[in-house]
Amino acid sequence: MDVRYPTAGSFPISASLSRRNLLRGALAAGLTVPAVPLLTACGDSAAKTNDTPGTLSMTAWEAYPEQIRELLASFKNQGGSPVDLSLIPNVGYGPALQTRLQGGQAIDVFYNFAYASTKYVDAGWAGTLNDFPGAEDLLADMFPASAARHRLADGRIISVPYFSAVHNLMYNESHLKKHGISAPPTTKEEVYEQCRKLKSAGVPSPYAGYWTKQFLEEYLLVYLLADGITPFDDKGAPVFADDPRTQDVMEWWKAMYQDGLTSKDVLTADPGNHVTAMAQGNSTFFELHHYFLQIVRTTEGPESGNVTILYRNPGTAGTTLQIGEVIQIGAKSGGQRAQDAWKLLKFYGWKDDVGKYSTFTSWAKAAALLGPYPGLFKDPDFLAAFPSYYDMPKLENTFANQSDVVPTRVAPWYASFQVKVGDRIQAMLLGQADVKETVDALATDARNLAAAGQ
Numbered sequence: 001m002d003v004r005y006p007t008a009g010s011f012p013i014s015a016s017l018s019r020r021n022l023l024r025g026a027l028a029a030g031l032t033v034p035a036v037p038l039l040t041a042c043g044d045s046a047a048k049t050n051d052t053p054g055t056l057s058m059t060a061w062e063a064y065p066e067q068i069r070e071l072l073a074s075f076k077n078q079g080g081s082p083v084d085l086s087l088i089p090n091v092g093y094g095p096a097l098q099t100r101l102q103g104g105q106a107i108d109v110f111y112n113f114a115y116a117s118t119k120y121v122d123a124g125w126a127g128t129l130n131d132f133p134g135a136e137d138l139l140a141d142m143f144p145a146s147a148a149r150h151r152l153a154d155g156r157i158i159s160v161p162y163f164s165a166v167h168n169l170m171y172n173e174s175h176l177k178k179h180g181i182s183a184p185p186t187t188k189e190e191v192y193e194q195c196r197k198l199k200s201a202g203v204p205s206p207y208a209g210y211w212t213k214q215f216l217e218e219y220l221l222v223y224l225l226a227d228g229i230t231p232f233d234d235k236g237a238p239v240f241a242d243d244p245r246t247q248d249v250m251e252w253w254k255a256m257y258q259d260g261l262t263s264k265d266v267l268t269a270d271p272g273n274h275v276t277a278m279a280q281g282n283s284t285f286f287e288l289h290h291y292f293l294q295i296v297r298t299t300e301g302p303e304s305g306n307v308t309i310l311y312r313n314p315g316t317a318g319t320t321l322q323i324g325e326v327i328q329i330g331a332k333s334g335g336q337r338a339q340d341a342w343k344l345l346k347f348y349g350w351k352d353d354v355g356k357y358s359t360f361t362s363w364a365k366a367a368a369l370l371g372p373y374p375g376l377f378k379d380p381d382f383l384a385a386f387p388s389y390y391d392m393p394k395l396e397n398t399f400a401n402q403s404d405v406v407p408t409r410v411a412p413w414y415a416s417f418q419v420k421v422g423d424r425i426q427a428m429l430l431g432q433a434d435v436k437e438t439v440d441a442l443a444t445d446a447r448n449l450a451a452a453g454q
Contacts (some may be wrong), residue, residue, distance in 0.1 A: 010081045025225045035132030049334025050106050056341055057330075059097060059110040061088040064366055071348065071359055078353040081340045083109075083402040086444045101125040106332040108341040109348075111162055113150055114326050119412045126328040129157040132342040138350050145398050146372030148407040149324060153234065158410075159326035160349030163360075163369040165289040166395075166403050168221045168298065169313055173201065174306035177283040187313045188227070188252045192286070195261040198284050205263035208255055208274035208286040211429070212267065218321060220408055220421055220442075222287065224349065225251050226315025232408040236450050241443035244436040250428065250435040267426055271295075279304045287313075287325065290395065294368040294387055311394040312402060322403035324372065361385050413449040 026412045039164045060068055065087055072083045086107075088096045094116060095207065102125075103238040112120060120126035129135045135157050139147045146164060151157045158430065176194075179201045185191040195206035209219060224231050224240055231240045240246045256262055261268060271292065277283035277402050279301025286292065286307075296307045300395075312318040327349050357376050363369040364385035376382045377396040386392060406415060409424055421442060 030283070038119065048332075049336030050332050050340070051337055053081070053340060055084050055337045055343060056108040056337070057084050057086065057106065058344070059086045059088060059107050061090045061093045061111055061299075063090060067366060068363060069417075071362060074352070074358065075344060077349045079346070080113065080343055080347060083344065087374060097127070101330075107330045108333045108337065108346050110157070110328055110330065112326050112328050114159070114324060114410055115326060115415045115418065117159045117326050118152060118410045118414075120328060121331075122412055123383075124331050125452045127331045127333065127338070128156065129160070129329065129342070129345070130404065132339070138346065141191050141230055141350065141375065142372045143374060144322075145404055146322065146399070149372075149405045149410060150326065153407065159328045162325045162327050162344045162349065164322060164324035164365055164372040165291055165299050166372055166398050167218065167287060168290045168293075168398070169310045170278065170288075170293055170307050171310055172281065172303055172306050173302065175281070177388070179203075184310045186312070186318075187314050187316065188223070188249070190260070191314050192252060192256060192259075192352055196259070196283070197258070199261055203284055204282045205277060207262050208277055208283040209262070209266065210269075210271050210274065210288055211257075211262070211426075212269075213426055214418075216425040217418040217421040218323065219287070220425065222313065222321045223253060223315075225319040225321055225404055226313040226317060228317030228319065228408070232446075234407075236408045236411055236446075237447040238443040242437050243448070246439055247435050250439060253425075253433075254429055254435065258431065267429065275299055275447070276301070278307055278391075283375070288368070290390075290398075291368040293390065297387070297389060308389065309391070309394075311391065311398055318402055320398065320403050321398065322372075322405045324405075335441045344358045346451075357382055370395070372399065411450070413453055416449050417446055420449075 032450070055140055068085060072085060076082050092111060097110060097112070112126070117126070121128060139151055139157065142175070150159045150161070152340060165346060172442055175198065176184065181197065185194050193205070198206040224246065227245055229240055229243050229245055229249065231238070233239045257266065263273070263283075271288065274283065274286050274288070275292065275296055278286050278296045279299040281303035286296070290309065292412070293307065293309050297304050314321040327345055329338065329345060345375050347353070348359050350357075357371065357373065357379055360369070360371040360373075360376055361379070361382045364382055368387060368390070370376065374396070379390055383392060404408055423437050424441055424445075426434065427433040428435060433441075
């Protein structure tokens with residue numbers, strides 16, 4: 001079977017369906033596996049800064065390398081400093097970057113995962129951005145909900161966006177019509193009932209989701225937010241455990257799996273399996289980041305063209321999770337060198353020297369990635385770069401009014417919590433733990449990890 005995925009330098013490009021080909025594009029968009037908790041910082045936390053102007057050093061994960069180089073060449077052409085680019089493979093990026101920084105390597109600008117960004121600042125590997133000119137303007141240009149990923153509750157600005165995305169439910173319009181379903185689901189109960197009807201009609205696995213241990217934390221938040229349940233309060237306390245509706249969400253989730261409305265291997269399958277299922281018509285619904293619609297469509301299976309997005313996630317509130325990865329400035333950059341690095345951050349994570357969102361337009365062409373700025377949805381170049389099968393006004397509304405970044409996700413202890421969620425939710429789905437026990441245990445995990453600062 002021949003499929004198409006967006007890769008560096010062309011859109012689309014033919015490739016054989018495999019985990020490697022799928023994740024080549026998806027990893028660039030931040031479809032990442034949370035690493036084990038970061039090690040404690042070591043060495044001299046008050047190391048001298050590098051004030052020497054000259055060629056900047058930038059580290060990124062190894063995806064779309066030629067596109068990154070083109071962007072850096074554009075930056076130089078607009079009067080920026082030359083940039084020495086170092087690439088690290090996607091898998092293992094976090095530990096490798098940490099090792100370099102702990103070893104004293106001076107990196108002026110680097111990609112990072114949002115869940116690790118606060119830890120890097122606290123460890124003295126990344127700097128804050130508050131004192132740079134235009135930092136407040138950059139944040140003010142964002143959707144209000146998005147800014148919380150980059151500015152902590154204590155006021156520190158720690159990063160700029162690499163990209164943003166939202167979780168959406170994709171669905172096969174033809175399947176619904178064929179099986180007498182007049183409209184896509186608006187609640188979780190309707191998701192269950194429609195999936196049961198589709199299963200009875202012969203759809204093998206009506207519902208698909210990337211329910212591996214590494215990603216269940218995202219789905220926990222998606223499902224809670226959709227029903228208007230606050231996962232964490234402003235101080236990071238797990239208030240979801242105090243909301244009786246949380247147990248209802250978990251019961252629904254457990255029933256979806258145990259009643260056979262998902263594939264048998266949904267707890268271990270790669271996204272490629274689900275993309276194939278949607279393209280071939282073996283699944284009707286697929287919940288994951290919005291840019292996966294492009295991957296399903298460019299797969300060009302017999303049902304690919306019938307798949308679209310439900311821009312309001314099923315639930316009483318319809319809210320969804322907004323995700324994204326970040327770019328940070330190295331803590332060793334000082335003086336004019338730090339100013340040059342900040343200029344690169346603004347170019348890469350906001351606007352270029354002529355006021356264009358050129359970097360985000362580039363990523364839109366490559367992989368249907370978004371940024372957290374309302375101005376993008378008014379920019380003709382950016383809109384022209386997006387595939388026509390996206391409803392951009394609805395996608396903008398999702399960013400503006402129907403999504404939450406859940407600020408607690410950048411807390412230093414949260415990466416450890418992500419690991420706990422994967423273990424506990426899978427045990428619940430497999431029937432090894434009951435719903436209340438799971439909810440209580442997750443709340444205890446969050447409180448204990450936060451108290452320990454891990």
